[in-house]
Amino acid sequence: MKLVDLRALKLLAKIEELGTSKFSDLRTEIRNPKTLSKKLKELVSAGLVSRSKEGYKLTEKGKKALKLMLKLRDLIMERDQIKNIERIPHRIYSSLLRKYCEILREEFGDRLVGVVLFGSVARGDWDRDSDVDLLLVVKGWKRKKVWERLRELSRAREVLRQSKEYQEAVSRGFFPAIQHYPLDPEEAREFHRVYPDLVADGILLYDKEGFMDWILSSFREKLRKLGALRISTPEGRFYWILKEVKAGEVFEI
Incomplete structure (x- = not known):
């Protein structure tokens, strides 16, 4: 059940922020002009927004x-x-990541299930050129190809780039490139090559109803039973010695 129309909320908040907004100003909130026009008509019809030659006002x-x-x-x-x-x-x-999680929640609403940071930023051995690796679990992605999922995420990244948190990072010499590992909840139940690193160093940033905590705890126990080991090299790289774990295996709990 959708209790809050997030698109309407974004538009109302943007119009309040600007005082008077032109149609082009609101394209940052809804890029599709037909969708934006339809939503604005609904808000005007409901008496929440007025329209004049100057633009839209609350x-x-x-x-x-x-x-x-x-x-x-x-x-x-x-x-x-x-x-x-x-x-x-x-x-x-x-x-930066707190802001990005807030943006993801607003963008996907009830569909957002989990956000897990992993890789060098999570481990603490990053440098200024390191990517920010995020595993995202979002409902409704199972039938979508990876490029379609990334296209959905491009909107969130665009909003992040406009944020003061991102601008502060850039001003201090950081140019954070976020790399997404996008999964549907059903896919998240299967083994993925990044899971060992998530278990070892991952930081759970958002977890709806404990879903990802359950997934990672289950996998952690499986690794323990298999006697899996993570080996560190002198160059700072890592690899895992795993036994009997097959790609695509479903964890039965």
Whole structure:
């Protein structure tokens, strides 16, 4: 059940931020012009937004509706909070990833199931050229190809690049490139090559109803039973010695 229309919420918030907004100003919130036009007509029809030659403005009713929608959104998302930000080794990355998780929640709403940071940033052995590796679990991706999933995520990345957190990172010499590992919940139940590293160093940033915690705990126990070992090389690389784990294997708990 969708209690908050996130697209309407984004538009109302943007119009309030700008005071008076032109159609082009709102394309940052909804890129498809037909979808944007339809949503604006709905808001005008509901008496939440007024339209004039200058542009779109919130009505008094719209201002009240925005406050209520923000409160309702926060109540709905209260149970599944962004967490473990303090475990991220550098303040620039912690601030950036908190913002990105907030953007992902707004972008995908109830579809967002899990966000896990892994790789060099999670381990703490990153440099300024390191990618930021994120495993994302989102409902509705099973029938979509990887490029279609990444296209959905491009909107979130665009919003992140416009944020003050990203601009602060750039001003300090960081140019964070986020690499996504996008999965559907059903796919997340299968073995993936990144799971050993997630178990060893992964930082769970968002976990709806404990789904990814359950997945990783299950895999951690399986590794323990198999006697798996992670080997570090003098160059700082890692590899795993695994036995009897097959790609695509489904974990039966």
